[in-house]
Amino acid sequence: MWLLLVLSIFGYGFSLILSRKNTGLYGILLSPALGISVFTQITLVLAFVFGVGYTSIFLALAVTVVLSVLCFVKFRQKFSLQNFPIFFVVTTIFVVFFLAYIWLTQALTSSPLGLKTGGGGMYGDTALHTAYTSRLETGEFPIQNPLFAGKILVYPFANDLLSAILRISGLNYNLAFALPQILFLIGFLVLFYKILRRFTSNWGFVIALLVLLLGWGIGALFFLREWQLSDISFLQFLSRDYTDNSQYNLYFHNILTGLVLPERSFLPGLFLGLLAFRNFLEYFKSKSKKLLIINGIVLGALPFWHTHTFIFFVILSFIFALWLMKINFKKTLIDFSLMTMVAVVIAIPFLYLFFSNHQVGQFLHTSFGWQNKNENILFFWFKNSFLIIPLAVLGFWFIKRDWKIYFVPAFVIFIIANLIIFQPWDWDNIKLISWSFLFFTILIGYLLAKFMQKGMFVFSLVCVLVMTSIASGSLSLLLQLKNDYIIYDKSDIELADWAKKNSKIDEVFLIEPLPTHPVPGLSGRLVYLGYPGHLWVHGIDYGGREQQVNQILAGDFSRLNNLEVPINYIVTSSSDFSFALPSNIRVAYRNQKYIVYKL
Known part of the structure; x- marks a missing residue:
C-alpha cells in the first residue's frame, strides 16, 4: 500500500507536463495512474537486467521520484481548485465506488472456502492473470509462459508486473489486483471527461459515459421475450449474458463485463490511449513537439500494456500525420518521425520478444464481417450495437468541420477490424472495435446533448433512446453482480503453498490442463501444458504436448523420455493412479484433492 501512496504523490509531477494551464484537482486525480504507469515501465526495463525483485523495484522507484521532482521544478504551476465541476466529481465517485465494489468482492477475494471471483470472463481471465502474476513474483525475467514451460511469454503483462510488485511489497491478491484497476479507472474518467468537454456539455459526457459503459445491442429484447414465456422471477431467469450470446449471434460483449472487469490490460490501455489522444488534441492547436515526444513514449510502452490499443493508435497516428501534412508537410514529417523513433526505441524489448518467439502470419488473417458468419453484416451490427453506428454517423455529420478529423480514425479502424483479424482468435478484435465505439459514444454524446436543448419532448425522446441503448449492458452488469464462484478452494491453496516451498522455480509440473x-x-x-484455451488464443501450438500429457496421465510413462521439456512432478486429482508406478516415481505430497508425484 505504501508503494501506491508514494507513486500517487509523485505522479503529480508528471501531470504538470501535460498542460501549461493550471491542472488543479484534475492533476491530482491523474497522478496515481501516471505514477504507477511510469514506475511500472521503468521497472520492466530494469527487470531485463536485475530481474523482478527489490533491486529493480527500488531503483525504479528512485528514478520515478527523481523524474517527478525534475518535472515539478521545470513545469511548476500555481495550484487552484477554481472552476472544478461538482458534476464531474459526483459522477466519478459513483462510477469508481461501484466498480471498486466489484473488484474488491470479485477479484480473488478471500472467503472461508478459498479465493472467489466473478463469473463470465472474470473466471477464466482471473486464473490466467494470476498465473502470470505469480510467475513474475518468482523474479525470473523475461518469464517463461507458466502454462507452457520452455516458451518465453509474449503478452502485454505490464499490469500483471505491477500486481506482482505489489504482492512482493506485501499486498494480498485481491488488493494487488483491484487497487491498480481503481487508480487507472480514475485516470480514465478524468481524461474521458476532459476530452468530452472539448466537444460537448456535461450532459453529453453523461450520455457518452452511460452508452460506453452499459451498451451494446438489442439482446435485452431477446431476454424479455424469453422471460415472458417463463414462470420464474426476473433475477432467477437472468442466467445468461445477452450482449455475448451465440444463440442470437450476439458477440459484441458489453465493455465492462467483457473487457474492463476481466481483461486486466484493457483499462490501462484505455487510460494510456486517451492520454495519447488528449496530447494529439493539444498538438493540433499548439504544434508543440513536446506532446508528440510524450506520445512516442506512450506508444512505445503500449505493447507491454495493451497490444490492441497500440495497434489502434498506430493507425490513428498515421491518419493524423497524413492530415497535418496537408497543412505543413515539413514540420509534420519531422515531428511525427521523431515520435516514431521514440516509440520504436521504447518498444524494442517487446519487438524483440515478439519476433523471436512468433511469426506475424500466426496472427494476421482476413475475415469479412468479424463475427457475423452468414448473417447480413448490417443486420448483425444492428443486433449487436442497436443504433450506435447510425447515431455516430449522424453526430459526425453535425459536428464542426474542424473536429471531424478527430473521429475519422474510429470509422476507418472499425472497417479494418471487420476485414482483418489481428490475432488467432477472431473475437479478440472486439478490443479494436471497442476503441472505435468509444469515439462513437463521444459523437453520440455531442449529438444527443445538442438535441436535448430543443424542448421537453425531444429531451424525453433522448432519455428513452439512451435507456433502450443501455438495457442490454445493464442486464450483463446485473448478471456479473449476481454470480461469484470459488476459483481456488482450500485444497488448491494448500497445494500451491506446498509447491512454492518444496520446488524450485525452474522445475516443471505435468498437470491435468x-x-x-x-x-x-x-x-x-x-x-x-496448461489450459489449451489460454494457449491457442495467443498463437501457441500445443497439440503435440496435449497428446503426450493425455498418454502419460493414462499410464504410458515411456512418453516421459520424449518430452520437449523435462518434467519434475506429476499432479493428479484422482485418488491414485490405477496402475503400477515406475520405481523412479514416488508420492511427494497429497491432500484431499491432489496427489503430487516426484520423478
Missing part, C-alpha cells in the same frame, strides 16, 4: 489449476495459478511454477 484445467483452466484454474493452482500450480500455475498460485505457486508461480511452470507446467508442461
Whole structure:
C-alpha cells in the first residue's frame, strides 16, 4: 500500500507536463495512474537486467521520484481548485465506488472456502492473470509462459508486473489486483471527461459515459421475450449474458463485463490511449513537439500494456500525420518521425520478444464481417450495437468541420477490424472495435446533448433512446453482480503453498490442463501444458504436448523420455493412479484433492 501512496504523490509531477494551464484537482486525480504507469515501465526495463525483485523495484522507484521532482521544478504551476465541476466529481465517485465494489468482492477475494471471483470472463481471465502474476513474483525475467514451460511469454503483462510488485511489497491478491484497476479507472474518467468537454456539455459526457459503459445491442429484447414465456422471477431467469450470446449471434460483449472487469490490460490501455489522444488534441492547436515526444513514449510502452490499443493508435497516428501534412508537410514529417523513433526505441524489448518467439502470419488473417458468419453484416451490427453506428454517423455529420478529423480514425479502424483479424482468435478484435465505439459514444454524446436543448419532448425522446441503448449492458452488469464462484478452494491453496516451498522455480509440473489449476495459478511454477484455451488464443501450438500429457496421465510413462521439456512432478486429482508406478516415481505430497508425484 505504501508503494501506491508514494507513486500517487509523485505522479503529480508528471501531470504538470501535460498542460501549461493550471491542472488543479484534475492533476491530482491523474497522478496515481501516471505514477504507477511510469514506475511500472521503468521497472520492466530494469527487470531485463536485475530481474523482478527489490533491486529493480527500488531503483525504479528512485528514478520515478527523481523524474517527478525534475518535472515539478521545470513545469511548476500555481495550484487552484477554481472552476472544478461538482458534476464531474459526483459522477466519478459513483462510477469508481461501484466498480471498486466489484473488484474488491470479485477479484480473488478471500472467503472461508478459498479465493472467489466473478463469473463470465472474470473466471477464466482471473486464473490466467494470476498465473502470470505469480510467475513474475518468482523474479525470473523475461518469464517463461507458466502454462507452457520452455516458451518465453509474449503478452502485454505490464499490469500483471505491477500486481506482482505489489504482492512482493506485501499486498494480498485481491488488493494487488483491484487497487491498480481503481487508480487507472480514475485516470480514465478524468481524461474521458476532459476530452468530452472539448466537444460537448456535461450532459453529453453523461450520455457518452452511460452508452460506453452499459451498451451494446438489442439482446435485452431477446431476454424479455424469453422471460415472458417463463414462470420464474426476473433475477432467477437472468442466467445468461445477452450482449455475448451465440444463440442470437450476439458477440459484441458489453465493455465492462467483457473487457474492463476481466481483461486486466484493457483499462490501462484505455487510460494510456486517451492520454495519447488528449496530447494529439493539444498538438493540433499548439504544434508543440513536446506532446508528440510524450506520445512516442506512450506508444512505445503500449505493447507491454495493451497490444490492441497500440495497434489502434498506430493507425490513428498515421491518419493524423497524413492530415497535418496537408497543412505543413515539413514540420509534420519531422515531428511525427521523431515520435516514431521514440516509440520504436521504447518498444524494442517487446519487438524483440515478439519476433523471436512468433511469426506475424500466426496472427494476421482476413475475415469479412468479424463475427457475423452468414448473417447480413448490417443486420448483425444492428443486433449487436442497436443504433450506435447510425447515431455516430449522424453526430459526425453535425459536428464542426474542424473536429471531424478527430473521429475519422474510429470509422476507418472499425472497417479494418471487420476485414482483418489481428490475432488467432477472431473475437479478440472486439478490443479494436471497442476503441472505435468509444469515439462513437463521444459523437453520440455531442449529438444527443445538442438535441436535448430543443424542448421537453425531444429531451424525453433522448432519455428513452439512451435507456433502450443501455438495457442490454445493464442486464450483463446485473448478471456479473449476481454470480461469484470459488476459483481456488482450500485444497488448491494448500497445494500451491506446498509447491512454492518444496520446488524450485525452474522445475516443471505435468498437470491435468484445467483452466484454474493452482500450480500455475498460485505457486508461480511452470507446467508442461496448461489450459489449451489460454494457449491457442495467443498463437501457441500445443497439440503435440496435449497428446503426450493425455498418454502419460493414462499410464504410458515411456512418453516421459520424449518430452520437449523435462518434467519434475506429476499432479493428479484422482485418488491414485490405477496402475503400477515406475520405481523412479514416488508420492511427494497429497491432500484431499491432489496427489503430487516426484520423478
